[in-house]
Amino acid sequence: MPYSPEDKKRVITRLSRIKGQAEALARAVEEGTDCSALLQQIAALRGAANGLMAEVLDSHLRELFGSSSNATRPAVIDPDAEIDALMKMLRTYLK
Amino acid sequence: MPYSPEDKKRVITRLSRIKGQAEALARAVEEGTDCSALLQQIAALRGAANGLMAEVLDSHLRELFGSSSNATRPAVIDPDAEIDALMKMLRTYLK
Amino acid sequence: MPYSPEDKKRVITRLSRIKGQAEALARAVEEGTDCSALLQQIAALRGAANGLMAEVLDSHLRELFGSSSNATRPAVIDPDAEIDALMKMLRTYLK
């Protein structure tokens, strides 16, 4: 299920930012940075993970069910199985 | 505000796991992995960030207010300012 | 966009449970119940709201895009507008 090149680039950029945040946090811990500052950085890393999730979810929904994907979409997809998989993931957020 | 060596090691281990997850996700995107699988991996990365937050928050609360820290705690801390900072961070989770 | 009678009944049952939780919490506050116990009850109410969200989201996705709804679905729906609305709501969870 290939992304568009632009989608891929955006997602890879987000992932390298998250990697950078994790590295910066590790340095901060080594240097004994104050917990309050660490907690803020961790909240920012979590926010980045949520932003990544929203981006991939958005393009996944459009790829599956959006109008523009009608031409490119494989002839038959199993919408119910796709919705099952989506809900299984979303329920981890809806606890 | 130094951590105990064990605390530091645990937090650093969690951070390198998150870094590894971000790298694995970047490879998966490059390889055009199916979105459903990506969404599960991103949810796992987010779970790791939440686990890290819980770990650091736990040791922060104990360091500030726990009984064991009485001896080691600096003479005067400003509990109200610490609670302000804590709540400011926690509200980002309680939206 | 009518629900099935069973869907409706389940959602209404969940809502009356949430209402009951709110009333029980109000009594507990009036009686000066300990904060720890209140926090647990509030977390349960939030969990119930999340469960309700998952239930309605699940039936909404199936109604819009599921195979079973092909026969009953209005001739033309605007999938992109529906995905926009869905993502707008989901982003409130993905912060």
Added chain:
Amino acid sequence: MPYSPEDKKRVITRLSRIKGQAEALARAVEEGTDCSALLQQIAALRGAANGLMAEVLDSHLRELFGSSSNATRPAVIDPDAEIDALMKMLRTYLK
């Protein structure tokens, strides 16, 4: 563990609002309101539950560890047990 009268009033007001939201949602479901609108209302109810949690958590932390409560606080509280209970609840948010 009595609240101040102002605290109590604020929390009770929040709870009656949540009750009102649940009742309004039940009416909306009965009337067959569109799912998108319902999802927005449920997200608002969840936001209200989160706001309530933040409010009670804030006053609980101040009551336990804040400077102003020094005079009124019972002679000996078990900070470690209180932190255990707090983290147990917070981990439900940090999943």
